[in-house]
Amino acid sequence: MTNVVSRFAPSPTGLLHAGNYRTAVFAYLFAKHKGGKFIIRIEDTDQARSKPEYETPIFEVLKWLNIQADEQYRQSEHRTRHRELLKKLVADGTAYISKETPQAPGDREEVIRFRNPGGAVTFTDVIRGEITTDVTDLGDFIIARSLDEPVFHFAVVVDDADEGVTHVIRGGDHISNTARQMLIQRALALPTPLYAHLPLILDSNHKKLSKRTGAKALTEYRDAGILPEAMLNYIAFLGWNPGNEREYLSRDELIKSFDISRVQKGSALFDEVKLFSVNQHWMRKLSDSNFLAHVLDVPRPTSDVGRGTSYNSEILLKVMPLLKERAKTFKEAREMLVGELSFFFTEPKLDKNLLMANGPKERLGGMTKLALESLLEPIKDLKNGVSANTVKESIMPIADAEEQKWKGGKGAVLWPLRYALSGQERSPDPFTLISILGTEESVSRIRKAIAILGE
């Protein structure tokens, strides 16, 4: 098989979801694996429903996913050609102009119908094997509303042939369209490409992914801070696998190992949880500064409006490793900056009870104060920029000593310390906090906690 040509032929009548782009991804991977051409054709024959605003995101997403077309077409540009062939079919009697009674608004008084020869049509699907359809019950189906308005079935057949498409890779929902399209091909004496019908991607209700039932446009995932590598990786693995146990493949690796014969026949469910986990994997491969750039690329969360937080850039970079181990999307990371990790940038408000939360309150008030005071000097002695581990080495002994003295556990020291620094019931460990905040800020926050305990 030389000169493989595959195509992605979306119609700009709505925002495209993961299922739509999955066919693009497979068609692309297939062509590139074979060293062939991948083309994009905008199917805008339905003038009434095709909208430019649906077209722009298609190219945006493909660019985001780094899926480049070798050639680009627009179906409406081929109108002359369509008209010519339509006339030919009508002239030789293969098709005819038929008088109609309009059933719905927009229906025509006359349309062009294909004279259906009937019988069985068989083709060998690359993925599913032999499929036979009895076309008799299709009747004389409509191929155009007028000479200038071909309908999908007619236009695809002509365009695929004119563009030299060798492999039609599309969703399984097209299986039942194939036979009638082949009928048109035969009438036009055009070659029949190879067909590969991909299993459908289903939503959590086990229905075909669809805008109407809430499938997200891919742009939404992009805007939520999903990495294109992750999206591509996840989508490629829906209904396909490389035949080994690797789960994370880069774009180039996908191209290299893509094998259409390994495509699944059964449909798969789109699982956001898994997508996020794949995304986390790719996020973690980024350098801290690159990671930060992505985080700041996410629009400021609405919860942050009016807070006027300005980030200390030095601390911001130090916080990145924490975000890396916690966030599954950049949006999530962005939200942590103004949420659970915002104390790095703005001084926390402390609650006396939470400060003493680690034991019986009467005794602990005094004890907590002593514990915090005992930490002041050792922390002052630390140099700025030391690692969390170094901080731990100098503070742990104190916690251990207190544990002996009060039998309250290390928590009697470490909890108030961590809370004084973060103001959060849950946060990274106190050593990490000190290493990021620096000694001066840490001491200042501990003093404030001590002051509160003295009230």
Added chain:
RNA sequence: GGCCCUAUCGUCUAACGGUUAGGACGAGAGCUUUUCAAGCUCUAAACCCGGGUUCGACUCCCGGUAGGGUCACCA
């Protein structure tokens, strides 16, 4: 309903006649740990059912069941 397609853990999947049915996500437990997150270890979890074929079926065939797709002057 007609026609067509499909069928392995909850989910994505491996297996291409002989395996203790493997991996990943998720879940649970433990370790670590002041807390959270991460990490590490472990556990639970599947061959839709019934007939064949075969020395032997998740794998092949048939039937059933279930699910999905499609039946437009949309693509």
